[in-house]
Structures are given as C-alpha cells and as structure tokens.
Amino acid sequence: MSTIDALELLPPPVFTDPRRVSVDLHLHLRRLVFENHLPPGTVLKQAQLARIFGVSRTPMREAFRMLQEEGLIDTAVDQRARVRALDGDELDQLYSVRITLEALGARLTAGRLASSERTRALAALDTMERAQLDEDLEGWMSAHRRFHRVCVARADEPIVRVIDSYAQRSERYLRLYQLWHPQSFAIAHREHADILDAIVEGNVAKSGTRIADHLAHTSITVLADVAGGNDGRAIRHALAMVRDPRRGSI
Template sequence: MTQQNVLEGLPRPIFTSPRTTSMELHAHLRRLIIDSALPPGAVLKQAELARTFAVSRTPMREAFRMLQEEGLIEADLNQRARVKGLDATELDQLYAARISLESLGCRLSTGFLTADESRLARECLRSMEQAHMAQDMTAWMDSHRRFHGLCMARVTEPLRRTIDSFAERSERYLRLFQLWHHQSFEVRQQEHEQILAAVEGNDPSVAGSLMAKHLSRTALTVMQDVSTEAEAMAIQVSLAMAVGSRARQK
C-alpha cells in the first residue's frame, strides 16, 4: 500500500493548543490504527504526514515515538514507520497480564465500592449500550475503559498505571473483536453486569474469576481469528491462576 493511498480520505486531527499538538497527534494516529483506518503494514512517513496534517516535524516525531513505545508501529532511522501486524504472541501475553492484574484488582475492590462508584459503573453500562446502538465505537471504548477502572476502584498507583498500560496496548485487539464479532454484544454486556454485581458483593474469588473469564473469552476469540495455530499458553496459565484451576498441559 502506497503512502498516497494510505493518506487519502484520512480524517484530520483537531488541535486545541500548540502545547498539546504532539499528544493530540498521537491520540489521532492511535485511533486510526486501532480502527484499522491505518491497516497493518501501512507505511507512514513523518514528513508526508506532517504536511498532510499541517504540523511541524517535531510534534510528529514525538507522536511516532509514543506509538512505537505502545507497540503500534515499527520505526526506522529514516523517519519512516510501518503499522505493526497483528501478533498472536503479543495478544497472548498482553491478555495474560491483564487477566492476572485485573482479576487481582477486582478482588481488592470487592465489597469496597462506594455508592457513587457503583452508580457511575452502572451509568457506564448504559452508555455502552447506547453507544453500541449508535454504532459509536469510540464512545463505547471510553465507557468500557471507565467501567473496568471502576470495577478496580481500590487499586492505587503504581499498579493502576501498569494495568492501564496493558489495557491500552490491548485496545487494538478489542476493537477487532468488536468489528469481527459484533453480534456478541449482548453476551458481553451480561458479563459486565455480572462482574459489577460480584464486585459489589462480598466474595472476591467470584469477582476475580468472572473478570478473568471475561477477558480470556475476548482474547481467545481474537487469537483464533489472527492465527488458528496459536496455543495461548500464557492466557491459559494466567486464567488457571486467577480461577484456581490447573492449566492445560502441552
């Protein structure tokens, strides 16, 4: 795919302040990659993107650096980058980390949500349903991110930052799940409701197990889409630890 073809029809970012240009560029490009508007393998050149978006090379270089740190692009010394392909091993390990950490976060928070946190989590569930009906996946992702955070409300820094980092890096695969398995929304919404009810209850093991199983279903489904030969060993081990069962032996 040529650079010209990649750039044709791309939406332009909206900048609010010169001081935040690099952050807004990063967020815009990140969304284009996650939504597959910039597909795997697409070649991105800093100079041409800077001209297209009417910005200087400095904020574009910083945006590329952040995208590379997130594992979304592979960059070279010639200021050219390529959108990374889908990687079953990366998906396996990202979600294994999320399963371990978010199930822990739910366990730590079970029985300790405030009334306001419960109310906000249920508002997120309603917002997710409305966004799904409107086919506004950006709004759905925002509400989904807040919902998961509220189910782990008692998690503090630096663990919170670590969990958020893994969740952000796995958003690309979550978005593909939505695109490829749109019909599964109701089942996933029910799982979210069950997780919240468990966190509002008094059995941490139930809450942790529900979160672990919820995350593993998403990951295993997308992994099969990406590679039918992938074995998901990291996910299996992490899930077994989270729910207290024995991992399948190879």
C-alpha cells in the same frame, strides 16, 4: 494506488488546543490504525505526515513515540515507522498480564466500592448500551475504559499504571473482536454486569474469576481469528492461576 498516494488522502486531524498538538496527532493516528485506514505494514514517514497534517516534526515525533509505546508501530532510525502486524503471541502475552492484574485489582476492590463508584460503573454500563445502539464505537470504548477502571478502584500504583498500559495496547484486538463478532456487545454487557455484581456483593473469589473469564473469552476468541495455530498458552496459564480454588480466600 501507492502507499504514498494513500497517505496523501488521509483525513486531517482536529486540533483542540495548540498545547495538545502531539496528543491530538497521536489520537488521530491511533484511530486511523484502529479503523484500518493505516493497515498493518503501512510505512509512515514523520516528515511526510507532518507536511500532510500541517504540523512541525516535533509533535509528530512525539506522536510516533506514543504509538510505539502502545505497540502500534515499529520505528527505525531514519524516522520511518511501520504499522505493526496483528500478532498472536503479542495478544497472548497482553491478555495474560491483564487477566492476572485485573483479577487482582477486582479482588482488592470487592466489597470496598464507594456508592459513588458503583453509580459511575452503572452509568458506564448504560452509556455502553446506548452507544452500541447508536453505533458509536468511540463512545462505547470510552465508557468501557471507565467501567474497567472502577472495577480495580482499590488497586494503587504501580498496578493501575500497568493495567492501563496493557489495556490500551490490547484495545486494537478488542475492536477486532467487536467488528468480527457483532454479538460480542450483548455478551460483554452480561459479563460486565456479573463482574460488578460480584464486586458489589464483596465476593472476592468470584470478582477475580469473573473478570478473568471475561478477558479470557475476548482474547481467546480473537486469538483464534488472528492466529488459529496459537493455543493461548499464557492466557490459559493466567486463567488457571486465577481459578485455583485454593486461592479463593486469604
């Protein structure tokens, strides 16, 4: 079957609000990439997809822009785009930034969580556990985002904005980790609980190292799957910076 024929058979998006067509298109295309309905290398044409999904080119152009910002597609001047290949160097850089900034966010948050925030984090952990049992990956991912956001609750702009951006861009690799390593859910649950414990007890150094170790574990595992020859140089440098015992206190 040709690429064009395959695109014609894509499931249609669900539009929730006429004012959010571009947002719904973006989320739908994003999901199709994550679930490999649009595998790496697939050529996407704005006009064709707009016709298939019954929308104008304007919201489709905006959806393409958001996908490009997330690093999911590369666009050309002729309004075509291509789904980006999995890239070991990209993974290494994405997670090295996340390790550095989320460790900083966790250190800033340690001992300073409000009781309501701790309750939200525990609720997110419970939701993730139930979603995993129900095989509800979207529910798990949503709760996972909420949990990580609480862990850096005392970090302000622009740190949080950068963390959120890099977390979104690395989500593709996180989903592969879960797909290729089914035991990852149980491992992640233990690591998440340990991170929250360290933050709640106010242990600054432990909060940073635990979230850094958690992110490094995920990224180095996927890196070995995606690009076995890549040693994760940036990830390992970021991890070494966080683990330096001389940085344990101010």
